[in-house]
Amino acid sequence: MGNSDFLVMKGISKSFDGTQALRGVDFSAAMGEVHAISGENGAGKSTLMKILSGALPRDKGEILLDGKSIELGSPMRARQLGIYAVYQEFSLIPHLTIAENILLGQMPTTRVNGVIDWKKTFLGAENILKEIGFTGIDVHKLVSQLSVSHQQMVEIAKAVAGPRKILILDEPSAVLSQEELKRLFALVRQLKEQGLIILYISHRLDEVFEIADRITVLKDGQLVGTVRPQESDQNQLIRMMVGRNLGEIFPVRKPPSGEVALEVKELTLKNSFSDISFSLRRGEILGMFGLVGSGRTQVARSIFGADRFTSGEIRLNGKLIRPRSPREAVSAGIALLTEDRKRDGLVMNLSIRDNISLASYSHLSRFGVIDRNKQVGEVKKLVQDLDVRPPLLDQLASHLSGGNQQKLVLAKWLMTHARVLILDEPTRGVDVATKVEIYHIIDNLARDGMCILLISSELPEILGMSDRALVMREGRLVGEFPRSDANEERLLASAAGVIQ
């Protein structure tokens, strides 16, 4: 750590209810530096950043800005010092316009004090968006009308609307498409040139290597070390994060030979997707790649009965089905793991047991009364099989790490004895070690004859897992690649509409 470091955090410690989340962590960053912070879920990255942004008080340690010790009592105080954080959980207000959200707390007023000058507001917000290269967003629109990835952009626009010295980005790329990620990186570089310190938290190692000047790795609340990307590689970083070698990330797949179980023919939903046809064999993992907004999730939701479709047909084991609700789909043997576990996957205030049983009450109960022994037995088995930690059935879902929460959602669907499993971004926001575990769980399920439709925006995941890969663009299927023909360039080109 040089003396030139503008931000210095020394010996930061923090505990929650007796458990140590951070133990004497030293961290520093220089002006004009992009400093990535990596580590598994629960390593303490977010806690460290929340302390820096004033959202959490620290137990011990000192924070120096420009050599001067500072106290951060509240996020407000941190903002006055020029520290601003964009968290994974959005802080946008859905029923206000984009412009209001961006300029919240600093809306321009007319000569009469307290009366908002709407013209200036919209113009100001537009300028901010233009400055950072996010064009094509109508600032008059309500935030609730935006897609998740556009919401993320607005969140970032809000972060840079004002004088900043330190910008914290917590997993900013989770919901962004490749294209949007490029724009984000361009923005980060632009801000870096203006002398800002950017602290970039991410699971995705390729991103970290591309954008960061230095990478600090935390594990179990302790500093493992700080490296420069040019002097390191992904394997070293994974070792630092996990403390061991992971072995093969992706399982070795054998071509599936089962008969066709799911057939989708010319499935169409007006204004969303059209003419989607594919078939899925027993024991096959079918990848579905596409940029955010290409209609993958909508197709999945329609097959699952969560949304309707206007025309087309779905056959399961040769039988025509038309699920009008998730209930009908579940009883037909279809399961959908949704992309956002917090929003529509888990009931956070309920226990592990309740969450895993949620979709299976019909076979767990007789005359409406739950068979407690059967329930506990089945839940226990899944908790063990999937290695959910801690294996306490009464633990609330909100107390689990992201990776374990994802295992809960997976366990919930396995408990239904589904025959077709649709996985929408099954490893989003999950640490590396759990990711590998989930890949092997998926592989094992396929070996047992499960049909798996794997939707993902992560190319390595699609390439590493699927026996066949479909590509969607603008609501249509634009490509199908057997495992032997699939590679990054082809899939990306197909998804982006570039003719090779």
Place this chain on the structure above:
Amino acid sequence: MTNESNVDNQVPSSNIVKKGNRVRNLLLSRGGNRRPNWVNFAFLAAFIILLVVTATMSDVFFTQRNLSNLMRQAVTNGILSLGMLIVILTGGIDLSVGPIVALTAIMVAGFSNQGMPLPLAILVCLGVGTAVGAVNGLFIARFKLQPFIVTLATLGAIRGLVYVYSDVPITPIDPTFRASLGAGMIGPIPISALIMLASYPIVWFFLNRTRSGRAIVAIGGNVEAVRLAGINVTWNIFLAYMLSGLFAALAGVILASRLGISQPSVGAGFELDAIAACVIGGAILGGGGGSTFGTLAGVVALGMIDNLLNLFNVQSYYQQILKGVIILVAVLARRKQR
């Protein structure tokens, strides 16, 4: 993220299900977390201190007569609160229970005066209460209107209906009605109190051990996750309001039998007491928390305060003020635990 780290560090060995600790669990709130919740112990302590103080200051309180009175008075709110709890767990609210109490109280009195057999009259009234709940549920679950607005509308409408049915007080003439439900005792405990006390374990069983009960609890936490799990959300919300109507009717029938007279104005403000009992017992308005036995504690606490103030001859207006303060204190005390 704040909780992730402490979870990873405490992986126990083989003991998957923690048994025992049942009593402790009853005291712990189901809202946010399962660590010992000192607020509940503090409430318990305050409760005991209150009892001791009363016992020393009043020689009437611990007489059998007063205690059975206390129980009888707590019955109405005790039963109403059960229905309210179920509705609050789904993330809703039922403001219409007060008028349902009035409607069923006046109907059971009227029917019995017209010579309808008592059991039949009671059954019809329970059916009427359930039907009103079904109307609430239909608009809320099927047409997705806001519970507050829907039940506010039925609150007004049913109260009007009560006055249409009868604007003079009706005295039930059937003496067995008062003698059995209203004044009857089994040992030292009034029959009506036994009905209430029996309802609590039943509702606990419903909420914890049945399909619909678990669905109702889960709906308040995350309705979309429940829908996507293939559960019939519409039906379960509908069911919750029907149950609330049913319990309100039961409370109305019992109230009529206790008072021996049914006035159209009875039950005004009852919904507030029921909501208060749930909230004191740890329920979270908007869904995602609440416990059956916590609610019972809330009911008993509110009932005792009423009773004590009566014993000390405090005017009922002051009682209302004090109740308001207690609700605020209870909510304030629980605020930090989330």
